[in-house]
Amino acid sequence: MGAIVAIVGRPNVGKSTFFNRLIQRREAIVDAVSGVTRDRHYGKSDWNGKEFSVIDTGGYVVGSDDVFEKEIDKQVELAIDEADAIIFMVDVESGVTGMDEDVAKLLRRVDKPTFLAVNKVDNSKRMADAVEFYSLGLGEYYTLSSINGSGTGELLDALVKVLPEEKEEESELPRFAVVGRPNAGKSSFINALIGEDRYIVTDIAGTTRDSIDTKYDRFGFEFNLVDTAGIRRKAKVKEDLEFYSVMRSVRAIEHCDVCIVMLDATRGFDGQVQNIFWLAQRNNKGIVILVNKWDLVEKETNSVKEYTAKIKEIISPFEDVPILFVSVMNKQRIYKAIETAVEVYKNRSKRIPTRKLNDIMLPIIEKTPPPSTKGKYVKIKFCTQLPTPYPQFAFFCNLPQYVKDPYKRFLENKIRQNFDFTGVPMTIFMRKK
Numbered sequence: 001m002g003a004i005v006a007i008v009g010r011p012n013v014g015k016s017t018f019f020n021r022l023i024q025r026r027e028a029i030v031d032a033v034s035g036v037t038r039d040r041h042y043g044k045s046d047w048n049g050k051e052f053s054v055i056d057t058g059g060y061v062v063g064s065d066d067v068f069e070k071e072i073d074k075q076v077e078l079a080i081d082e083a084d085a086i087i088f089m090v091d092v093e094s095g096v097t098g099m100d101e102d103v104a105k106l107l108r109r110v111d112k113p114t115f116l117a118v119n120k121v122d123n124s125k126r127m128a129d130a131v132e133f134y135s136l137g138l139g140e141y142y143t144l145s146s147i148n149g150s151g152t153g154e155l156l157d158a159l160v161k162v163l164p165e166e167k168e169e170e171s172e173l174p175r176f177a178v179v180g181r182p183n184a185g186k187s188s189f190i191n192a193l194i195g196e197d198r199y200i201v202t203d204i205a206g207t208t209r210d211s212i213d214t215k216y217d218r219f220g221f222e223f224n225l226v227d228t229a230g231i232r233r234k235a236k237v238k239e240d241l242e243f244y245s246v247m248r249s250v251r252a253i254e255h256c257d258v259c260i261v262m263l264d265a266t267r268g269f270d271g272q273v274q275n276i277f278w279l280a281q282r283n284n285k286g287i288v289i290l291v292n293k294w295d296l297v298e299k300e301t302n303s304v305k306e307y308t309a310k311i312k313e314i315i316s317p318f319e320d321v322p323i324l325f326v327s328v329m330n331k332q333r334i335y336k337a338i339e340t341a342v343e344v345y346k347n348r349s350k351r352i353p354t355r356k357l358n359d360i361m362l363p364i365i366e367k368t369p370p371p372s373t374k375g376k377y378v379k380i381k382f383c384t385q386l387p388t389p390y391p392q393f394a395f396f397c398n399l400p401q402y403v404k405d406p407y408k409r410f411l412e413n414k415i416r417q418n419f420d421f422t423g424v425p426m427t428i429f430m431r432k433k
Contacts, residue, residue, distance in 0.1 A: 003163035006083035010099035013091040017146040019056035104136040116141040177256035258286035286344035295327040344423035400430035
């Protein structure tokens, strides 16, 4: 694990802009509205050949009545605990404020290297104005401009000198994205798994605005869990911020290996959850469906069976998807959910030897050949799995143009019956022999 650097400060001083500059991607949402960053947001950066992780935190506000701000304060304190070094960011335009003094008081109690970064210094007058930040009692300060990058080099030179040496190189870990509509219990699910309040959880839909990675190690298998903002229908996306959040979630689906699609049992597998499911399927991701808040549903003997049948009817023809009924609040079956996601990940990267595939599939094809079209008979001679990140199979025959989708589905079902590809979309190609 590399060194960790936390960026803290009151709201709207430019922490997320600086974070984006460090990781060289527009990862954290930046907006003129204060309080945009609500969770700790992680990214990788390097300077002078030294790699480190960066945490972007929400703005620290003491004594606020706002439910989010109280939670943000907890998140900032957690980030400070996790970090090896801290960048305390202030804004030269507004000078030293009461909130800056509160943060400085908090940081003076912390025995960790702290760097005071005076942001928005882009001319000599502002350089002179920065002197007043000596009054915070944190010693030397660094003047910079997050937006155009001036002054960041000096700060980073000093920062990397105090960071601990990095241990062994980390490999690219598999990514499991927890996706669903707002308020389905995604953040609570990850908090329950990792045993700490990593993510802000409130009853207000749309609390999580960014997609955030958490490293997780269980069942002898290491991976990244990605908590995403809830995806709403386009018509409901009113503010710019929420639009960014939806885009971030869509991107999280595109860049993950397995999607854990979480839905609220009291709302059912509605149109929006279906959209998320089909988005994951179109991107050929492994899929696990979690029906959360199952403890709130009035149940009869066949409730699970009926609910499962209803979901499978909607997602047909791709029915080979694990469906689990969980209660995050009661921690029911949450570890089973991760175990299942690990199995789906293994299924997605499974390779079937060509000989074994032909030994099983060719007798099945001989017994049930493709139906003749216009008096033409299709003869399938050979099949193989293609070397792609998810299962794709090529069947070689004399007349590929005459093989229709129903027969391709038949082939897919037979592959699924003989080899375990549960939870993974599959593509069948017909090729000219």
